[in-house]
Amino acid sequence: MSLGGAFSEGLPEVSGSPPDDDALLARLVAGDGRAAAVLTDRLGPRAYGxxxxxxxxPAEAEDVTQEAMLRLWRMAPDWQPGQARVSTWLYRVVMNLxxxxxxxxRGGHLDLDAVPEPTDPAKGAPEQMQDDARNDALQAALMQLPERQRQAVILRHLEELANPEIATIMDISVEAVESLTARGKRALAGMLAKRREELGYDDG
Structure with a gap:
């Protein structure tokens, strides 16, 4: 169900804006199944990413996302609005899972070859191939980082979360977040430096 479809079916809006996550959780607890659909549309893709x-x-990420959303539904009756953001809570669950x-x-195989990204219909085949190559290279480099560095870099530079929120998600200090992201970014730059020309990064 799309966000637009859910709202058109009757979820009231406040000041022209869709209900926030806290309000949707409250409606879910009250038995409004549409609230679950809206929250899934809103939070599920980012949790999966x-x-x-x-x-x-991809298969493991899907399993983790489904389990994280299930935990969100189970937690909903105990949620206290204002103490934290629902998205922050969900990110933390995803990371822990x-x-x-x-x-x-540990010791098993992780598939680094399949990292699906939405295809931009406005791009031609060469541009899309280069985007795919860049994405694959980034994913492979990310997987070589220590686990905590990888998590911090993903949340800061790909999800674009603020350091205090990342600190809450990872249960560490803001200073530790800054250190992890700085070291992770330097390591990624080093790993990708030799492939700049191949990947089309020719702007220094």
Whole structure:
């Protein structure tokens, strides 16, 4: 169900804006199934994107996302609005699930070859191929980072979250976030430096 479709079916708006996550959780608890659909549309793709970047495996990322959303539904009756953002809580659950999965499968194989991204219909085949190559190179480099560096870099530079929110998600200090992201970014730059020309990064 799309966001527009859910709202057109009767979720009231406040001051012209869609209900916030806190309000949607309250409506979910009250038995409004449409609120669950809207929250899934709103939060699910971003949760999946983070899990995919951390794990490098689409099937595992899908499993983590489904489990994280289930935990959100189970937590909903106990949610206290204003204490935290729903998205922050969900990111933290996703990260913890990814960590647990990696611990269980240490020594196993992670598929680095399949990192799906939406295709931009306005781009021609050469541009799309270059975008795919860049994305694959970034994903492969991310998977070589230490786990905590990878998480911090994904949340800061790909999800564009603020350092205090990342600190909450990862349960570390803001200073630790800054250190992890700086080291991770330097490591990524080093790993990708030799492929700049190949990937079309010729602007220094």
């Amino acid at each position: 983070v899990a995919l970047r951390v794990l490098g495996n 990814c960590i647990d999965l990696k611990r269980r499968q």
